[in-house]
Amino acid sequence: MAAPNLLDRLKKKFGDKISGVNAQAIDPWIEVMPDGLVEVCKYLKTEPDLSFELLNCISGVDYFEPDPKKAAKAAFPPHLEVVYHLSSVTKKHSLVVKVILPRWKNDQEGELPEVPTVSHIWPGANWHEREVFDLSGVNFVEHPDLRRILCPEDWVGHPLRRDYEMPLEYHGIRGR
Amino acid sequence: MATALDDPRIVEFDVRTDEMLVNMGPQHPSTHGVLRLVLRTDGEVVSQTEPHIGYLHRCAEKIGENLTPRQWIPYTDRMDYLAGMSMNLGWALCVEKLLNHQLPDKARHLRVIIAEMQRIASHLVGMGAYGLDLGTFSPFLYAFRERERILDLFEEACGARLTYSYLTPGGATADLPRGWLQKCSAFLDQFEPVIQEYHALLTTNAIFVKRTANIGYLSPQMALDYGCTGPVLRGSGIDYDLRRDGEERYTEMYDGYAFEVIVEKNGHYPKDHSYPPVPKEAVLGDCWHRFYVRMLEVVQAVDLVRQAIERYAAATGPWGEPIKLTAKLPKGEAYLETECPRGQMGFYVVSDGSSIPWRARARSSCFCNLSVTHELCRGCLIADVPAIVGSLDIVMGEIDR
Numbered sequence: 001m002a003a004p005n006l007l008d009r010l011k012k013k014f015g016d017k018i019s020g021v022n023a024q025a026i027d028p029w030i031e032v033m034p035d036g037l038v039e040v041c042k043y044l045k046t047e048p049d050l051s052f053e054l055l056n057c058i059s060g061v062d063y064f065e066p067d068p069k070k071a072a073k074a075a076f077p078p079h080l081e082v083v084y085h086l087s088s089v090t091k092k093h094s095l096v097v098k099v100i101l102p103r104w105k106n107d108q109e110g111e112l113p114e115v116p117t118v119s120h121i122w123p124g125a126n127w128h129e130r131e132v133f134d135l136s137g138v139n140f141v142e143h144p145d146l147r148r149i150l151c152p153e154d155w156v157g158h159p160l161r162r163d164y165e166m167p168l169e170y171h172g173i174r175g176r
Numbered sequence: 177m178a179t180a181l182d183d184p185r186i187v188e189f190d191v192r193t194d195e196m197l198v199n200m201g202p203q204h205p206s207t208h209g210v211l212r213l214v215l216r217t218d219g220e221v222v223s224q225t226e227p228h229i230g231y232l233h234r235c236a237e238k239i240g241e242n243l244t245p246r247q248w249i250p251y252t253d254r255m256d257y258l259a260g261m262s263m264n265l266g267w268a269l270c271v272e273k274l275l276n277h278q279l280p281d282k283a284r285h286l287r288v289i290i291a292e293m294q295r296i297a298s299h300l301v302g303m304g305a306y307g308l309d310l311g312t313f314s315p316f317l318y319a320f321r322e323r324e325r326i327l328d329l330f331e332e333a334c335g336a337r338l339t340y341s342y343l344t345p346g347g348a349t350a351d352l353p354r355g356w357l358q359k360c361s362a363f364l365d366q367f368e369p370v371i372q373e374y375h376a377l378l379t380t381n382a383i384f385v386k387r388t389a390n391i392g393y394l395s396p397q398m399a400l401d402y403g404c405t406g407p408v409l410r411g412s413g414i415d416y417d418l419r420r421d422g423e424e425r426y427t428e429m430y431d432g433y434a435f436e437v438i439v440e441k442n443g444h445y446p447k448d449h450s451y452p453p454v455p456k457e458a459v460l461g462d463c464w465h466r467f468y469v470r471m472l473e474v475v476q477a478v479d480l481v482r483q484a485i486e487r488y489a490a491a492t493g494p495w496g497e498p499i500k501l502t503a504k505l506p507k508g509e510a511y512l513e514t515e516c517p518r519g520q521m522g523f524y525v526v527s528d529g530s531s532i533p534w535r536a537r538a539r540s541s542c543f544c545n546l547s548v549t550h551e552l553c554r555g556c557l558i559a560d561v562p563a564i565v566g567s568l569d570i571v572m573g574e575i576d577r
Contacts, residue, residue, distance in 0.1 A: 026273060026510045053400040056513060057522050057539035075528065085511050085522065085539070089400060089416045094423075096511065124403035127547040135237070150230040150576060159238055160535075 006050070006095070014040055019100070029083075029096035034115045037099055041118050044086060044095070052086040052095060055118070058128035059083045060136025064103060064162040078103050082115055082138055101138065103161075112139035119143055135160040195223075200561065202231050208305065208565070209572030213549075217558060225553040225561070227546055232576035240536025245271040245345050245525070246501050248536060252523075253339035255538060256574040258301050261294040261330070262516040263574075264343040267538075270523035271345040273425050274510040275499070283347040283496025284429050285488035289360070290333070290343060292477040292484065296367075297326040298517035299470045299477075302569040306467060307378055309566035310387050315377045322370060325363050332356060347496015357485050364478055371475060379471060380452045388464040389457035392552045392564035396461065402551070403544035406519025407438075407473065408568055411466035415439045418515035426514050433483050438472045440465070445472055463567035470569070473517075502531045518542050518569055538577055542570040 007021045010030055017036025022029050032040050044052045061081040065071040071078075080101045087094035101113040112133075117140040119126040129140040130149040137158030140146055148155060157164050166175045201212040210231035216224035236255065240248045245267070252267045253260040265287060272279070279287075304319030327337045333352055334342035342348055378384045394404070399412040409416060417437040419430050436446040440460055445451075451472070458464040505527035513522040519541025526535040545568045552564050 026508055054405075055403055056520070057511070057524065057537070059524055059535070059537045059539075061526055061535045061537075063534075083524070085524070087513075089414060089421075092421050122403065123398075123401045124544050124547060127543065131543075148230075150233040152230070159235060 006093075010040070010043075013043070020098075025096075027085075027094070027096045029098050031098045031100060034099055034101065037097075038116050038118065038121070040097065041084075041121050044097075045121055049091070050088065051090055052088050054087045054089055055122035055125055055128070056085040056087055056094075057083075058125060058132055059085075060132040060138055060160060062103070062136060062160060062162045066163045080113060080136065080138065082132060082136075084118070105139075112137050114139045114141050116141050117143040134158070137161055194218075198558070202228075208570050211546075211565070211570070211572055211575075213561065213565070215553075215558065215561065220557050220559075222553050222556055222558055222561060225550045227549055229546070229572070229575050232572045234577065236577040237536055237538060240533060242532065244502055244531050245505070245533065245536075246498060248533075249344050250339060250341045252538070253341055254573060255540070255577055256298075256516065256518060256521070256542070256571050257338060258571055259294050259298040259517045260338060260340045261290050261343060262298070262514065263521065264341060265291055266512070266514040266516065266521045267523050268343050268345045269425060269514060270510055270512040270525050271499075271505070273423075273512050274505055274508060274525055274527060275345070275503070276506075277346065277499065279347060280494045280496055282488060282491040282493055285484045285491055286348055286352060286495055287343060287429060288433070288484040289352075289481055289488060290330075290348075292480045293326055293329065293360070295477045295517045296474050296481075297323045299474050300326075302470055302517070303374060303378065303467070306566045306569070307384075309562040310384060312378075312381075312384070315374065318370075318373060318377065322367055325367075329356065329360055329363065332359070344498045346499035347494075349498060351495040352488075357489060360481065361485060364481060368475075368478055371471075371478075374471065375452050379468065380455075385455045385457060385464065387560075387563050388462065388467060388567065389455055390459050390462050390464075391556065391560050392463045392567060393459060394461045394466075394548065394552060398548065398551060399461075402548040404519070404548055405541050405544065406515065406517070407466055407469040408519060408545050410437070410439045411469045412461040413440050415441070418513060418520055422515065423512060425512060430480075432487075433480060435476055435480055438469050438476055445469075447475075451475075463563055466567045466569075504529070504531050505533065513539070516541060518571065518574070519545055521574075540574045540577065542568070542572075543575045546570050546575060 007023050011018050011021055017033050018030050019033055020031035044050050063076045064078045065074040080103050082099045084097040099115050105111040105113050129143055132138050133146055134148040134151050168175055196217050198215040198217050202210040212228040214226040215222050236251045252263040255263050300319040300323045304316035307315035331337050334340050394412050396412045396414050399409050507529040509526040511524040513520040521541050522539030524537035525533045528534045
């Protein structure tokens with residue numbers, strides 16, 4: 001578990017690039033602006049007393065209520081979160097980094113929101129980012145090989161989006 | 177007259193060959209399920225490996241958004257179907273972390289017994305199937321003989337042999353039946369001497385050593401970069417085991433247990449005096465070491481189960497009733513990783529305050545372990561590809577979810 005002074009230290013170092021800090025959560029997290037992500041991640045990995053060598057997981061979480069009746073009462077504005085779970089093998093601590101994105105780039109439905117890739121920092125991020133792209137629909141800019149990984153190449157849509165609808169048919173197989 | 181060459185691969189470069197794409201799988205018997213590898217080869221030498229996955233994708237995470245945590249337990253079984261109990265445990269602990277639910281002592285020891293027995297069963301399949309990959313059939317039968325008895329024990333405890341759904345948020349669905357501990361101890365007493373047979377069959381077998389030693393070298397740096405975990409990481413010499421170094425919610429399960437992390441230090445594994453020495457051809461980080469770490473973890477698990485049986489028998493109080501099926505989850509999110517037989521399996525649960533998680537995410541250990549294949553297979557021979565992929569001990573159900 002990361003110490004609270006780590007969160008303060010990061011906030012002090014990166015200022016506006018870190019848009020939010022939550023030390024009270026079960027797993028304390030920092031919220032990073034998309035344009036500061038690479039810089040923050042590089043720092044987290046290379047700084048000797050932090051050395052987050054292990055990128056455990058990248059997950060996409062879609063905050064959107066498709067039901068208009070419930071949406072009026074929803075506790076959150078529609079957005080998409082990309083969550084990075086980091087940990088250190090040598091220092092035995094962990095940290096959660098979040099990037100908040102709009103659900104669609106420029107509010108144009110169908111245009112995927114963009115976030116810079118971290119696959120040059122942790123090569124293991126390559127597949128995780130492909131998975132988030134595939135299932136949650138996030139465009140990782142400058143990713144070396146951004147293709148679908150779990151769904152077939154010609155699949156339409158991103159299944160873990162809340163408003164996703166199963167296709168009626170796929171190559172003659174009935175979907176719904 | 178034939179001249180002897182130091183490296184047989186040199187011959188390959190003398191012969192004029194064309195590049196060829198070879199499809200290995202998804203129905204290839206040595207790809208451990210439905211893994212498809214596209215190899216770019218020049219003669220026998222592989223220059224590029226491209227794994228294609230997703231043939232077993234069952235949308236487990238999407239299903240998790242429509243079920244309560246206890247209802248999702250059967251779906252976690254079907255991720256790593258060779259270690260269903262460990263998957264149940266990972267999700268159960270993650271939900272308990274969100275609920276801030278404290279386990280009774282007896283449940284803690286019960287979970288150690290079950291999780292470590294599962295580790296033995298899983299490593300036995302890993303070992304047997306690895307023998308199959310390398311063309312020897314007998315170890316597979318030997319391994320399944322003992323695994324069968326573990327499955328019998330599990331069947332007695334929960335009624336299922338493969339997809340258990342036994343460990344669940346709150347504890348377990350039932351207490352261990354009467355007389356189970358004696359049967360388990362009897363099994364361990366019978367099993368421990370048998371481990372020597374496996375070492376005779378594989379570990380010290382000259383052909384096996386030739387096929388695995390100094391093949392598929394994974395450097396510690398690369399293992400970390402790709403997020404490799406479990407025996408793959410420890411086989412590269414990194415001293416990291418979540419049972420000791422993980423989060424408190426997980427390590428407190430093993431609180432007070434005596435065990436050493438299986439990793440090579442100064443050319444020796446902990447307590448390795450009674451086991452075959454490391455062959456001189458083997459380099460730390462190759463297929464042989466990954467295999468050996470698993471073999472030693474079996475011995476370690478036997479020891480842990482013995483300790484747990486003692487503690488469980490001495491513990492009084494409840495065994496951990498499961499939480500209510502539709503128990504409300506507090507608003508918030510929790511991420512927890514556990515040390516499964518194949519590596520660190522992480523679960524991530526996000527809740528909006530209702531009883532159904534907003535998002536259920538599974539971080540698969542094999543997924544990360546497999547993503548390093550293209551680095552390991554660069555420049556190896558086609559025949560070594562099954563040896564390398566087999567040494568990662570992957571289960572496709574977990575990779576594709």
